[in-house]
Amino acid sequence: MTKLFISYRRVDAFEANRIVKTLRQEYGESNIFQDIGSIKLGDNWHESIESALNEAVAVIIVIGPKWLHLQDEETGKRRIDLEHDWVRKEIIRTIQRKNENPDLIVIPLLVAGASMPNPDYLDNDLKPMCEYQAMAIENTGHIVDFVPLKNQLTASNVFKSSPPPVVTPLMSETPNQLTINELDEFLMEFKLWNIVEHEKPGNPNDTIKELYRLYEFNSYDDAIDFMKKVDEEGVKPFNHHPRIQNTYNRVEIWLCTFNIGHKPSSRDTRLAKICEGIYKSFIST
Numbered sequence: 187m188t189k190l191f192i193s194y195r196r197v198d199a200f201e202a203n204r205i206v207k208t209l210r211q212e213y214g215e216s217n218i219f220q221d222i223g224s225i226k227l228g229d230n231w232h233e234s235i236e237s238a239l240n241e242a243v244a245v246i247i248v249i250g251p252k253w254l255h256l257q258d259e260e261t262g263k264r265r266i267d268l269e270h271d272w273v274r275k276e277i278i279r280t281i282q283r284k285n286e287n288p289d290l291i292v293i294p295l296l297v298a299g300a301s302m303p304n305p306d307y308l309d310n311d312l313k314p315m316c317e318y319q320a321m322a323i324e325n326t327g328h329i330v331d332f333v334p335l336k337n338q339l340t341a342s343n344v345f346k347s348s349p350p351p352v353v354t355p356l357m358s359e360t361p362n363q364l365t366i367n368e369l370d371e372f373l374m375e376f377k378l379w380n381i382v383e384h385e386k387p388g389n390p391n392d393t394i395k396e397l398y399r400l401y402e403f404n405s406y407d408d409a410i411d412f413m414k415k416v417d418e419e420g421v422k423p424f425n426h427h428p429r430i431q432n433t434y435n436r437v438e439i440w441l442c443t444f445n446i447g448h449k450p451s452s453r454d455t456r457l458a459k460i461c462e463g464i465y466k467s468f469i470s471t
Contacts, residue, residue: 189213189218189345190209190242191246193245194204195256201297202248205248206220208329239283246333249302249320281314285314293319293320296322298325329385332386361446361453362451363446376462379398397442397450399438406434430439441457442454
């Protein structure tokens with residue numbers, strides 16, 4: 187069952203694709219319907235869209251600056267006025283469903299600085315769309331652009347919020363977050379480590395800030411042995427549990443201290459240095 191239907195014009199595909207990618211990562215690919223990528227080869231286009239619209243718990247209507255006045259190349263008329271226009275069909279069906287089921291969530295989503303269309307410029311079949319509360323999103327290129335939308339989807343019970351981040355007990359006093367100077371000194375010494383930031387699960391108004399490093403090895407066995415040694419020499423002795431991901435001969439490590447708001451601390455630089463020492467034994471052979 188499709189939970190969320192995305193209606194958009196090709197001219198707004200960049201913003202729509204960003205929205206779809208972010209929501210699919212958060213809520214699962216099968217829960218988000220976008221015509222491209224959701225309709226399989228050989229499937230009936232009309233039937234697929236009708237089915238997804240009829241199943242959807244929520245509909246997002248992506249509206250960019252050219253949404254209202256975009257013209258059809260053959261007739262010169264506005265696309266939104268043409269009976270065969272897919273966006274028009276999707277909105278009319280959405281309005282029908284909203285009248286049948288007031289619990290249907292309909293969100294006109296304004297992107298790239300767009301404003302809500304003036305109802306005087308729409309015919310009677312489309313005017314009701316202008317009565318739905320719209321939401322504008324920023325276009326900074328960062329995932330926090332979609333925080334208000336995800337908050338609304340959670341508040342409307344379309345999706346449940348993500349589980350909160352893990353918090354582990356410390357074996358000693360809580361360390362302080364690294365100062366800017368301390369962080370800069372570490373990154374200057376260990377140039378293959380970087381800082382990455384991403385939205386904090388369960389708390390979309392905050393971010394996780396992590397030290398990140400990609401290691402490459404001669405073989406899969408070496409990568410596994412490296413992780414085992416990191417566990418023996420750095421993880422268990424200090425009760426420090428980083429995020430580690432292995433892909434064949436690569437190992438990726440993300441370091442932050444959960445108990446200080448998921449930011450880097452001296453515990454993280456200590457483990458990073460342990461990892462560097464262990465890695466030298468692999469590249470020297």
